[in-house]
Amino acid sequence: MKELQELAQSVEQGQVQKVSGLTQQLLDSGVSPQTVLNDGLIAGMTVVGEKMRSGEMYLPEVLQSASAMHGSLKILKPHLVREGAQSRGKIMVGTVKGDMHDIGKNLVSIMLQGAGFDIVDLGLNVPPQKFVEAITAHQPAILGLSAMLTTTMLNMKTTIEAINAAGLRSNVKVIIGGAPVSQKFADEIGADGYARDAVLAVDKVKQLLGVTA
């Protein structure tokens, strides 16, 4: 559909006004909110993700696209709720205890939101117990842990152990990231996945949740 393509393109170009306008227009013309979301917004953000990976788009441009998407989501949300549309999944993220690096984690959040996931961000310097409590409260499908220091990366292990001890490990998949960690480390501490960067993080989340597009 031409209008949906235009919407996707406007998301890609980060045109906040135009995206909101088109969203309203599409809803008014009877297109389902789910279709607007999938074939307009998420389609646009998928291209954004690819362009970021290939180096054709810089972060401020990506964030501009994300803003445009958010504007549209504000309009869509009530309709989606009304129709009982399902979220693609809830992801919780946080930087582990002792670690004050959050730029990487923030990027991961943004890209996941762009891909249509709901995000709960616990911030940085998050102790294991706080992760445990938040899992109970928010029931995320996936928990993403970030660490940038060789001396805090082991707190990822501690966090997973705390989740285990609380009997919650089977409720939530855990993925990890950050400069010093690796797939090997993920295997060692019993995480379910690792991703090198924010774009690959989206792929990994989709893979774990069995989302295909």
Add this chain to the structure above:
Amino acid sequence: MKELQELAQSVEQGQVQKVSGLTQQLLDSGVSPQTVLNDGLIAGMTVVGEKMRSGEMYLPEVLQSASAMHGSLKILKPHLVREGAQSRGKIMVGTVKGDMHDIGKNLVSIMLQGAGFDIVDLGLNVPPQKFVEAITAHQPAILGLSAMLTTTMLNMKTTIEAINAAGLRSNVKVIIGGAPVSQKFADEIGADGYARDAVLAVDKVKQLLGVTA
């Protein structure tokens, strides 16, 4: 005793003829072979070890001293055996499977001999089973394993496991060395000690056997 000091000094200077001559002279004058060994030869080689550590003696000079010592030992041995003198201990050394580096291991042997220990050298590229058989045959107090490759150092672990499996682990202490290994690695694989170089290897062996001088 002046002659013993002279013997020690001649060992240090690597004077093969003189050392043999002095040995004979001392024995003839009624000095016990044990005393000649300890206060002459080993005393001399201890200085050699220190000078090697401090960089005052080069290896060819050390080997020259070792030759001098060997000449003397040839004379002393029958006397020592006759008196039932005890060896300071038997040490077995070898480079692990897959590894063809033996210079380091050879140096360790030489310095240990200089310190008065008996050496059984299994050579290089030694499979775990061969170590096990040789332990049974020779009953060494200590086994020294050498490895220089990051891909063969794990054969030290395999070797220790084989010794364990053969029920011999409590009979022999295991020390390890070689460029890629470390105290940490020694701890990980359950070795009893590690030494950075040949001089420290002697210290480590003495420490493990409770030899004080």
Add this chain to the structure above:
Amino acid sequence: MSVSFRALSVPDPSGLMFGRAPKPVSCGFGLELGKGQVYPELNFTLPTMVLDESNWAAVVAHYEEIGTSIQRAAKRLKLPGLMVEFELLPPMTEHPSWGAEITAILHRHLKQAHKDFGLPCALRVTPTDIRDVTRPPDLRSGKPVEALLQSFEQCAAAGADVLSIESVGAKEVHDEALLYGDLDGVIFALGVLAPRDMDFLWKKIVTVCSSHKVVPGADSACGFANTAMQLSSQGMLPEVLAAVVRAASAVRSLVAYECGALGPSKDCAYEGPILKAITGTPIAMEGKSASCAHFSPVGNVAAAMCDLWSNESVQNVRLLSGPAPEAYLELLAYDCRLFNQALKSGTERAYQDLLVESDVHLSPQAYILSPISTGRIASAIVKESSHYAMTLAAARESVLILREAGQKKELDLNSREIEWLERISRDLDALPVDEQQLLVSMQERYGHLFSAASYGL
């Protein structure tokens, strides 16, 4: 503001040379910086491990091993001089006695080397700025601030010869502004907020230094400009933005000197050459030598004016040759031999040209680090008198430099970079002359991120 810099200490860029600084620094065991020689500054950190009380013996063992290998390598390499930097990890600052304990260990090793073979050497100690554990950070009061000041005190007492920090005031705003490519926010953070925090913090550091007869080194805009450099090297930000942020960040780092810092600057402060041009003090730099710690487009040019040459940081892991810190010390030592041979044989200008020319045409971030660019940016800064105006001037000058370079085809900028350069230029031009005016709009946009009280506002 105690001292204010109204003229360049090195007015002619041709006077900007590695190994020479108009205001040399003496420190530690007879180490003289800026007096005609370049020395290695060795950095290191812990490998992957738990850093807490339960594991403290293992932590100590690492620093002992590092100390031993420094002694060994310094002798083998016949080093003419050495700076060692101990950068604390956060828990070592939270527990000031921990940092002091490691300081004492490293001090002991250097003392031994000086005694055994006369090595001129010194120890730089850099506590972690832990004041941002809460969001918005409370930069002027509370436990972290107290611990940080205690850490300076105790490390000074334990044997530090130079104290430094990489302070983070205003980073909470800058991070966000950077990601959005918002120049208003970037300049506000660097020119309005950060200098206020620098002034607060550095007066305290200089006081500690005076009472312990320790050299107040300097600060690094790492959390600002290196973050931008990293993001650009990952393709997330345009290189021209990272270059402009670098230039603009020099002003907040300069505030340390206004408060009494004497240098040497921090290795990761690539704004160092600008600081050298203005203050005349020796600088530490790092480039290809720091590829163990981060990749950069300024591997050679970064060396052009250095007085210390550093590897930034490497874990104490074992390489095939030996401990990684020892391997990096060897690398630094050979690089320093080249600087010093050039100085000795009078070919330093030719060698500097090689270092500069080999990089500057390949990257805007490298281009603005040349002696000429450095001189221009430094001049633009000293012409102004408020930190805000200085910051804006530095940013604008760097835009001009890059634009001219593009026009002269000295720099190959692709169309996206050119677009961004013009966008940055427009944004900078639109900024108000009056910083109060900016404050109002920024409080609206970023007010939730920072506490005005932290900046005495």
Add this chain to the structure above:
Amino acid sequence: MSVSFRALSVPDPSGLMFGRAPKPVSCGFGLELGKGQVYPELNFTLPTMVLDESNWAAVVAHYEEIGTSIQRAAKRLKLPGLMVEFELLPPMTEHPSWGAEITAILHRHLKQAHKDFGLPCALRVTPTDIRDVTRPPDLRSGKPVEALLQSFEQCAAAGADVLSIESVGAKEVHDEALLYGDLDGVIFALGVLAPRDMDFLWKKIVTVCSSHKVVPGADSACGFANTAMQLSSQGMLPEVLAAVVRAASAVRSLVAYECGALGPSKDCAYEGPILKAITGTPIAMEGKSASCAHFSPVGNVAAAMCDLWSNESVQNVRLLSGPAPEAYLELLAYDCRLFNQALKSGTERAYQDLLVESDVHLSPQAYILSPISTGRIASAIVKESSHYAMTLAAARESVLILREAGQKKELDLNSREIEWLERISRDLDALPVDEQQLLVSMQERYGHLFSAASYGL
């Protein structure tokens, strides 16, 4: 002996320059060596891990990761060209298909980089000389010999662009002789035994190369001269001995060229400059860039005449910046920019002087690597016509060079080094003119270590 070198290809030492070789080599995807540019040669190996069938997937994953990071870094660094060396580990040679599989992986990554952004590049593959698993080694027959030749075949078929080896014939004697500081044994190993094995082995390698249109690279005297260098850097051997061994070892390495090798020489073959002077072919060298693999006293001077600049080897471990091979590629890339900028701006002589002068006065091993020393040793070699006489001449010339350097105070030799130099000189002078005469006495002393049949004796 097929070709014999009776005159120098570069007669005047001032013609010995990095980046330029009279007989350039083209290989792989358009990589041209010796034609006016120096390129990085990246080396890497596995971290601590089991290397066998059960763990093969993990082995492959490492080389895939390395290949990916090479592509990424080559692009980021705008490399003008790249050589990658894959040095097999012993089990990969014992199982020739294993080495071939990794060769194919690396070949694929280079092909991709060439396709995506036009990187001129090539892959050097170096099987392990596994012929010495038995003692005394059987160098001419048996399973290891067959596996080794198979390894060359299969790697050539799988995408190697250059084949090399670090062969070990005569090492079984040389190791022992070296430890005892026995010059008779050293010269016998290097001048009598080793050339015979080189001749045997390299004729076979050149045949494999011809049939696969692969460049026959060269051999390295690593097992001889680098062992001596390591031992001397640990304080176990005098430096002058290591220097003399280096000079003498050039002859056995030259035999590869007599058999048809075309270069580039091996990075760890510090005898490379002598080979370049004689044969005119491009050489690979390593110095400070290889401090990850071994420490050396020749960190800068080693670069003076190189055409490829290498890091020797680093485990694929993660540093703070990224994978260690990527960090080292960055380092090499910046060093190469300096060479190339110097060549471009016509200041290569001045830069070479810095590289040479900064090292040569501090170590005999560095001193004999200067262009002038190189020229003298190379001249001494080509004046003789038997390998034995050539080896002896090289050793004697290096003694003369060092003695003169000491007398001119260009080199600060301590008394122990001077004593050793004179001892070496006397021992060399006492060697017979006739190699048969030496053979008899050596068979007596070292006969138990080597098999005469392995050398066709």
